[in-house]
Amino acid sequence: MNLYKYASPAMFYPLAGKLIPWFAIPAALLFATGLFVGFFIAPTDFQQGDAYRIIFIHVPAAWMGMFLYVLMAIYAGIGWAFNARLSSMMASSLAITGAMFTAISLITGAFWGKPTWGTWWVWDARMTSTLILLFLYIGFISLQAAIDDARRADRAGAVLALVGVINVPIIYFSVQWWNTLHQGATIRLLQKPTIRGSMLAALLIMLAACWLYSVAVVLIRLRCIILEREQNASRFAEVGV
Amino acid sequence: MNWPDLSMGGYGFYVWGSYIASLIFFVWEVVSLRQRKQKTEPSAVAPGKSSSTGAAIEVDPALPRTVL
Numbered sequence: 001m002n003l004y005k006y007a008s009p010a011m012f013y014p015l016a017g018k019l020i021p022w023f024a025i026p027a028a029l030l031f032a033t034g035l036f037v038g039f040f041i042a043p044t045d046f047q048q049g050d051a052y053r054i055i056f057i058h059v060p061a062a063w064m065g066m067f068l069y070v071l072m073a074i075y076a077g078i079g080w081a082f083n084a085r086l087s088s089m090m091a092s093s094l095a096i097t098g099a100m101f102t103a104i105s106l107i108t109g110a111f112w113g114k115p116t117w118g119t120w121w122v123w124d125a126r127m128t129s130t131l132i133l134l135f136l137y138i139g140f141i142s143l144q145a146a147i148d149d150a151r152r153a154d155r156a157g158a159v160l161a162l163v164g165v166i167n168v169p170i171i172y173f174s175v176q177w178w179n180t181l182h183q184g185a186t187i188r189l190l191q192k193p194t195i196r197g198s199m200l201a202a203l204l205i206m207l208a209a210c211w212l213y214s215v216a217v218v219l220i221r222l223r224c225i226i227l228e229r230e231q232n233a234s235r236f237a238e239v240g241v
Numbered sequence: 242m243n244w245p246d247l248s249m250g251g252y253g254f255y256v257w258g259s260y261i262a263s264l265i266f267f268v269w270e271v272v273s274l275r276q277r278k279q280k281t282e283p284s285a286v287a288p289g290k291s292s293s294t295g296a297a298i299e300v301d302p303a304l305p306r307t308v309l
Binding site: 108111 | 250270277278
């Protein structure tokens with residue numbers, strides 16, 4: 001089976017259409033399961049009370065915001081380096097969902113910060129670097145929208161995405177490098193997590209739901225981008241551009 | 242199974258506020274994507290083909306030539 005043929009937007013378009021329900025339906029089921037475990041199974045935190053339940057949307061949204069930016073930069077970089085148009089389209093498609101998750105993490109963080117820290121916002125390292133991530137997403141989307149020629153827009157966006165990717169490790173390690181109001185990581189790959197099992201389960205189920213949701217909406221948007229560019233290409237061809 | 246108090250121990254505004262704000266974002270993304278899809282798909286489909294499935298696009302010979 002030749003998988004390289006799916007690097008062509010025209011060949012990937014029908015495949016994306018077939019894949020979307022396989023991600024969208026499990027995403028909906030996992031959102032329902034994650035919220036059920038988070039609200040009905042996970043116990044009340046002894047320090048923060050029920051305010052901690054914001055974690056089940058805040059942390060997955062923050063992780064997705066960072067993960068999607070790295071993915072967007074990789075796709076934009078591949079599109080730029082190899083002139084792979086589908087990769088550039090994928091980067092464009094990822095940007096809006098990534099920006100949305102980053103905005104959710106900032107807003108839910110403010111809702112969590114008020115009862116626990118006594119303030120909606122503080123210019124600490126993690127919050128400031130996450131705000132910069134949102135600005136990078138907005139910059140990428142605006143830059144692409146401002147340039148009519150899709151290939152030039154892809155190249156300009158790729159430069160911004162690749163430069164901005166340096167911000168992601170800054171967000172991740174900010175709690176170690178600077179004194180911030182955020183606590184250190186409670187979930188690590190090689191160590192036992194320091195939160196209760198049911199809380200961790202709800203968190204991971206919501207993370208899986210957010211990941212599946214992202215794949216579904218990114219594929220739907222990618223199909224729209226493929227068609228829009230096809231229409232623009234036809235229009236340019238008609239006027240001889 | 243614990244039945245959570247809707248007031249969330251006095252933190253209801255913050256907990257429900259954060260989930261409602263998130264829901265607004267998800268709904269906005271899905272609705273705007275649906276509108277974009279409806280705006281894009283009909284004009285790209287070959288005459289006489291249905292726009293509700295990707296099958297029409299799959300057999301549309303115009304797409305590979307221009308997108309590639």
